[in-house]
Each structure stands twice: as structure tokens, then as C-alpha cells.
Amino acid sequence: MVKRQTAILRRARPAPPFWEIHLALEQPPEPGAYVLADLGGPLREPLFPSEIDSAGFVAAVPPGHPALRLLPGAEIDVIGPLGRGFRLNPDGHPLARLLLVAQVGFLPFLQPLFQAAPAVALVVEATTRAQLPAPTRFPPTLELTLVTLDGSAGYLGPLEAEGAVPSGLERAGPRLRELIAWTERACFAFELDRYPALAQCVSEVRIQPQADLAQALVRVPMPCGVGACDACRVATQRGERQACVDGPVFDLLAFRRE
């Protein structure tokens, strides 16, 4: 981990509902890892890669984010790369099948993995149809499953729910379980409180799953990035862990309920 100056490479461009900024960085963070950027506020802001290229990385930020005030050429001070990102092939074997599952607001965290395997399936959950990104924004090779909480498009969510549904709608749960059975690795990006139920889905489908079969990105405030402040502690089956250094990507099954 080092502290360095980086530069904004091009003007922020809209990628609804986000804006994308392109930062030059010799050693960009891996997917799921991050840098802490000094953007003028009292605390550094974490920036996660939504694209990684030879010049640096692109970070998707929400409207109003302080990074959007920066113009091309502006220099900012970053610390990183920090944290443990997604671990797709720790044993060196190329991955053939990858499942990505995200709520729509967290989709940029998984975006660098859209082409990380020959076969990638993506499940996106949104509250309603209007929040879903246009399918044309995804690579054509991606197998896309859309889920809405009001049933206005795709399957009816939430993903982990069970029970009867109104006629004409189909629950997302069985589809998710089918994909979990199919995949070699699964990467999730949701609010932390969703993970126990999603972990339950995985453990129901896969008998004695290997470590890191399913991985979960945890988004909590990480003001220091080095494990000093204890603001990012999350409860796991192995006790409390610091998202900034032990994560932010954890084994999803660490969030199973006892």
C-alpha cells in the first residue's frame, strides 16, 4: 500500500444512474479492492474500479460525488490499492463459469468481472423496471437475468424470497438457485443485511461448498483503510472482521446465520 498522486484523465461522463471518472494509476486496484482518495472532504473517499485499463481505472460514483468536481488533469492524492478483492482463480485454474449477482446500485462493483470467464451470468435486482439499466449496456456474451421487487420486469424479487406469487409472475429464487448450481464462482454485491439470506441460498444448493465459492462485497464506511479506526467492522461466523483490510470481499458463507 502506498500513497501517490494520480490524475483525472477525462471529464466525468454519465452512465446512469452513475457518473464515471477515469483515473491514471500505475497499479490500479483489483476488482473489489479500492483506493482511498483525498477529494477535499474531512475523510478520504473509497473509489472502486468499474473498469480497469492500461492507464488506470474507471470509478463509477453517484451524482453529487465530490470526485465530479474535478476536471481532467486535476491531481488527487490516493492511498492504495487497499483491501482484498474478488478471488476468482486462486489456484491458477482458468475459470469457465462465473455468476455475478448485484442490486442495481452496486452493479459497478461487479462490472470489471463482466468478461472474467468464457461464460458469465449476471443477475441484477432493482426495485422497479425504471431503475434497470438497458440490456444494450452489457456485453452480448453476458447471460442477463433481471429481477424487480414489484414484478414490473423480469423475475419477481427479492432474490431470497419464497412463497406464492401473483399469476403471470415468476419468483427469482429458483432461477438464482439454478445459476448457483451451475457456476464455479459467484460474486455478490448487496447491502450487508441481505447476505445471511443469500448465504442460505448458496448453502442449500451446494453441499460442502469450497471456500470462496461465493464471495460478497461489503460496502461500509472505511475511513482509514488500514484497520486502525474500527469503523468498518462486520460480524462474521469467525468473529468480527475489518472490511477495509480483511475485505471488502468476504466469503459469502461467513455471513450465514448460526
Added chain:
Amino acid sequence: MVELAPRHKYGLTLTVPVMPASGTFGYGDAYQDLVDVALLGAVVTNPVSLRSRRTAQGRRIGVRGDAFVVHTGWPNPGLNRVIRTYSETWERLPIPVIVHLLASRPEEVAQTAARLSGVAGVAGIELGFPATISVRDARATVEAAANEGDLPVIAKIPFGRVERLAPILAAHGADALTLTAPPRAVLPVRDERAGAVARFMRGRLYGAALFPLLLDTLSYWARRLPVPVIACGGIASPEDALACLTLGAAAVQIDALLWREPALLDTVARALVQPQKPDSVLAESSTEQPGMEDEE
């Protein structure tokens, strides 16, 4: 050289009067890649309790303007585990380690102080108190730490309680005082989905705006207390640190502002080892303190 515990049999000598504040720097090695610890006077650890504490529920960080509120609940694995995990790190560090203890009941503090005596690398104890602790309980806690342990005891005074607590604790066992712990503060928490204030979070307030309040406290108390005073709260530059020393502080602690700029510790430490002319920091003017202008 600065002596923070001149009345103590072992003393607590710092080569540089700069250290991180408790709760901001981990247990000594978290910032090893970003801060040259050897430049500092001491390391103050995150708060430690006799038994383990879990992290707080709910919102942990709230930002308002240039200030922010932090609520962690002081999670820690408990004294024995902290010692097991970090004693080798502390022994290796080239500077003294001050272990910050969460002051609970005097009996527990006595146990923790006794347990820390003799742990290699540990040179002092800083006691942190609940914001509403009574004078009697605070005094009993300091006396317990001083009587049962061998280490110098620093009492970190809750914000707004200096007048009630500082003179008493200085007279009853505290070798030095840290002025002050961060103020308690409350922020509204918006529910992003509902777009309205859903609840409130309470926590410790940090920010550069605390610095004038610190100077106000120091300007009155630093030279009236019979023990060395460590200044803490919103120090954001070498000039801020020098101003604290000018007003009588023996040393300074850099608080959560170091999260944004870890190099602040090095920068302040380097500035303070240079020969200083304290009077050049503030324009010399009136009566009681160097550079202190009359009250409005």
C-alpha cells in the same frame, strides 16, 4: 526530550512531543507503510477493555461539513488477547507504547493496570472515561490504576469536564492529563430510500473546528495544572502543534484527522524536532499567556 511523568518513579520520556490519539492509529502497526513511527514520540493504542467488546450497531460515520462523527463502540478483543497479539509489535517499536484503557469499574482498571506492568514496550497507561463519569468514580479509577500498576497514568479528560475533573485527577494519581477526549455529538441520519431523517446517531466529534476550543482550554488550564498536559483535538498542522506547545502543552496528540492525511504525524514530528522559537508562532501581546490577546 519531554518528560510526561516527572512525578513517576520510572517517568515517561518522549524524544518528540507528538503521538497519535487513541482510537485513530490501531495498536501500533496499522500505519506501518504510511507513517515512519520512529519519528514519533509514542504510540497510543486503540482503547482496550478487560473483557472483549463487540462493535456498535447502527451508523458508524456521519459527516457534516468539515466535521464528522464516529461511533464504533470501542470494539476490542479484550486485554489478554490484545497483549498476546501485539506485545511482539510493541517490543519491536522504537518508541514507547501507551495503552489506552477504557475506564470501567476501579477494580477492573486495577486488574488491567497490574496486567500491563511488565509487558515489554508498554511505557504508560492512558485512561479514557465515559463522558458523564462522576468525579468520585474518575478519582477512584485513577487511584486504582496508579496504585495497582507500575506504569505512569495519563487521564484523558472528557470534553467539557476539565474544570471538574482535571485538578482532582492531577492531585490524586494522574501523572499527566490529555485535554481533551473528543466531544460527544449527535447527527441526524437520513434514510436514503425515504429521503427523510429516520433516526439519529451519537458519537465522537472530530474536525479541525475543534482546534480553537482546544486552545481555549489550554490557554486557561495548561499552566494551572500541576502535571504535564497533552493537547488533543483538531490539530491539523505543525503550526497548530506549535501553538499548543506555546500555550503550555507538553505534547500533542493528532486525532482522526490523520485518517485523511497519515503523513500529518510525520510532518508535525519533523517540525517539532527543529529548534523552535515558540513566541514566533503567535504574535506576542498581552498578559497571562504568550501571544494571548485580551478577552472580548
